Amino acid sequence: MLNYIWAAFFLLGLLSGAYQFFGLDQTDIFQQMVKATFDMAKLSVEIAIGLVGVLSLWLGFFRIAEKSHLVLILSRGLAPLFNRLMPGVPKDHPALGSITMNMAANMLGLDNAATPMGLKAMKDLQSVNESKDTASDAQILFLVLNTSSVTLLPITIFMYRAQLGAAEPADVFIPILLATTASTLTGLLAVAWIQRLPLFNKVVMAYLGGFVLCMTTFVYWLTSLPTESLSLYSQWAASIAILSIIGLFLLAGLKKKLPVYELFVAGAKEGFDTAIKLIPYLVAMLVAIGFFRASGAMDLCLSALGSVFVFLGFNTLFVDALPVAFMKPLSGSGARAMMLEVMNHHGVDSFQGRLAAVMQGSTETTFYVLAVYFGAVGIVRIRYALVAGLIADGAGIVAAIGICYWFFS
Numbered sequence: 001m002l003n004y005i006w007a008a009f010f011l012l013g014l015l016s017g018a019y020q021f022f023g024l025d026q027t028d029i030f031q032q033m034v035k036a037t038f039d040m041a042k043l044s045v046e047i048a049i050g051l052v053g054v055l056s057l058w059l060g061f062f063r064i065a066e067k068s069h070l071v072l073i074l075s076r077g078l079a080p081l082f083n084r085l086m087p088g089v090p091k092d093h094p095a096l097g098s099i100t101m102n103m104a105a106n107m108l109g110l111d112n113a114a115t116p117m118g119l120k121a122m123k124d125l126q127s128v129n130e131s132k133d134t135a136s137d138a139q140i141l142f143l144v145l146n147t148s149s150v151t152l153l154p155i156t157i158f159m160y161r162a163q164l165g166a167a168e169p170a171d172v173f174i175p176i177l178l179a180t181t182a183s184t185l186t187g188l189l190a191v192a193w194i195q196r197l198p199l200f201n202k203v204v205m206a207y208l209g210g211f212v213l214c215m216t217t218f219v220y221w222l223t224s225l226p227t228e229s230l231s232l233y234s235q236w237a238a239s240i241a242i243l244s245i246i247g248l249f250l251l252a253g254l255k256k257k258l259p260v261y262e263l264f265v266a267g268a269k270e271g272f273d274t275a276i277k278l279i280p281y282l283v284a285m286l287v288a289i290g291f292f293r294a295s296g297a298m299d300l301c302l303s304a305l306g307s308v309f310v311f312l313g314f315n316t317l318f319v320d321a322l323p324v325a326f327m328k329p330l331s332g333s334g335a336r337a338m339m340l341e342v343m344n345h346h347g348v349d350s351f352q353g354r355l356a357a358v359m360q361g362s363t364e365t366t367f368y369v370l371a372v373y374f375g376a377v378g379i380v381r382i383r384y385a386l387v388a389g390l391i392a393d394g395a396g397i398v399a400a401i402g403i404c405y406w407f408f409s
Contacts, residue, residue: 009288013295040290044282055271058116063267068252071097086138095124126377134381147364148183148392154361164348179362183396281375321355329366362396
């Protein structure tokens, strides 16, 4: 599957480039496409190098957490749930603790901690994967949940809206939360249907019910805060969470009389090796995406889609924000640039500007996550992981459109 999709980016890009050159007289299109390949190759290396420090830092602390049995304690707390969702992972396996910490970091918007913990979880899952070049059921479920994970504190989006002069920077908070919840649940249901997981088991329902209750309470508390305080409290919560995690890891290690410095260095070395191994996978994926975008193929797709909705008589305000939706699965930085362009062009408090913000917060960059997480463990046969991830993305985007019409039209 991935072989065909990767090749399609280049082949469709070549066809689009030829159309732009011969049909639309854009004589510099081929130069732009060539430039995009070199720029994205350079960006891939820069991303990997940028991950070296972050991965080394968090995998160093994570090694301390493992040896102090904190990860084992976390895994036991969620063992009843994961035993049903990931039956191929042994009880009390370190992967369950890694997964828990990754999801908690994602929910709190702690990107710098979430990625290293996610890579650690994928490596732990790889240790019980019988076919090392093929994604296991547990790895696919974990990846799909990562590409659609609920984010409780989308502080970066609030910041961009504030910088552009939004009257209420956090007024997209509830729509973002609803949209990302829709994408997560859809991704979980899609994988559960394929893997025949017992979602309606009383244990699973108890965990999901508890999660919904906690989210409802959290949302109620946040919406009771003054708007001007929401961003500040979010920043405090993120900082306190990171510092608490570091302090907890160190105290647990010292209590067990572990050599915390040596353990940190050993984990940091693993982080360095992981970051360097990612470079070929990032180059392959990001160059293909950049080539496709530079060729004008994405603009052609959006134009054709907009014409279809106009013909069908739909309210087409949402079409102006679709570049964000199309770019989001491919590139986080590209989607962010598209969001800012929509906000600048239509106004940060316009329907299109708010929709662009909600789309940006509703899903993750599926192709990037797939390249990084599977690339870190050498998986080349991804099975249905991409399809399930894109289904979750699609649900998040559709939910974002419907919710924004509900809230802002």
